[in-house]
Amino acid sequence: MPELPEVETVRRTLKPAVIGKTFHTIDVRFARMVLPETPESFTERLKGQTINDIKRLGKYLIFVLSQDTLLVHLRMEGKFFIKPSSVPISKHEHVIFYFTDQTSLRYDDVRKFGTLTIKKPADVYITPPLSLLGYEPHHPHLTVAYLKEKFASTRMIKPVLLDQTIILGLGNIYVDEVLFCAKIKPTQRAHRLSKNTIDKIITCAEKVIDKAIALGGSSIRSYTDSLGVTGRFQNELMVHLRQGEPCKVCATPIVKTKVAQRGTYYCPRCQSGRKK
DNA sequence: CCGAATTCCTGTTGGC
DNA sequence: TGCCAACAGGAATTCG
Incomplete structure (x- = not known):
């Protein structure tokens, strides 16, 4: 993928x-x-x-x-x-x-x-x-105000982040990683997110995508790049494909569920929406 | 118009 | 061990 x-x-x-x-x-x-x-x-x-x-x-x-x-x-x-x-x-x-x-x-x-x-x-x-298509991470038009408008929906945040007409370039792996970074539960409704949380989504999307590009992407399942070189970001994944393994931040086992028909991984503690 | 469900594909995985 | 259903999922299309 x-x-x-x-x-x-x-x-x-x-x-x-x-x-x-x-x-x-x-x-x-x-x-x-x-x-x-x-x-x-x-x-x-x-x-x-x-x-x-x-x-x-x-x-x-x-x-x-x-x-x-x-x-x-x-x-x-x-x-x-x-x-x-x-x-x-x-x-x-x-x-x-x-x-x-x-x-x-x-x-x-x-x-x-x-x-x-x-x-x-x-x-x-x-x-x-x-x-x-919407805007990629780092695009000057990808602002909190822009996302606040696009997030005016009762949809869950995960399918919204997968929607290429809003933020461009995220797929199932990186949406899970961005939501972990921003400490948001995948089922959280998009219209309920605060400006502060939306700002975290932008920052996290940029951070996750930049690091993944620097490491040549993720080689999981059958993906290898065009010259057969192996990406290395799969070693950096915090939640994706880590069902049952301890969260790298709080050691709570990572949970796998299905959100909008997609396999979805998250930390039930870090992404609970409550302050610790 | 909105959002959810279905569809396209085939190799891999899991259950019995 | 063998068989087969379930599963994986981006985005276009269909449905309610």
Whole structure:
């Protein structure tokens, strides 16, 4: 489940490896992945284009090509690999970009949830999905006043923090970590949070995301970055996947529950909402 | 309009 | 040991 730190790690490792390369042809083996294009139109449109840059917004990778822009979302298990063109296609490689230099960029995705969408450069940021996104941690518009307005809802704080139209880039792992950092119970209703608590959410989101990026993201379950390098933030997790283990702050066993259909980990003491 | 539930996928895990 | 249901989850879509 690549979230902002993992996608940023992919961007940083992938960019120097593919910049300046030109697509010779593209093999799309799972049609749904490139909707609304067909495998044929996807290939025809991108063939001959050169990768000039790779940017990122939230969990989206933005491949800036010579004519078009390719928007990629890795969803749960999407990964990129670079291999010589002669290497046989493996089971979960669904889109293979063959470059003119006999190397290839391969989009690998066990669960087939990822998406690759072609956009005209002028439309990228002003059409969905990017036009609908909120602000990343560190964005100057991510203020207490902005969140106070967005939090005016009876929804629980966990699904609100997962909502990409509000804060951008947090997924299931980092929401649990941010809520632990800010000492908020995941089921707390968003509209009941004080300005002081909202300020803590902003500070904690920045702190957690910065540290995770610095460590190359988290390698849990099947996630590894594009060059197979292992992230190290999984060792720093305070609550996520730590069911039954002692809280690193108060030693109370970490609890796992389900909140808004998501596996959710929290410390029942540190995140009780009461002062100790 | 809002919020909750469902859907897309397949490898892994847990129960019996 | 073998079988199969349950589980994992981001975000688009559907439902109430």
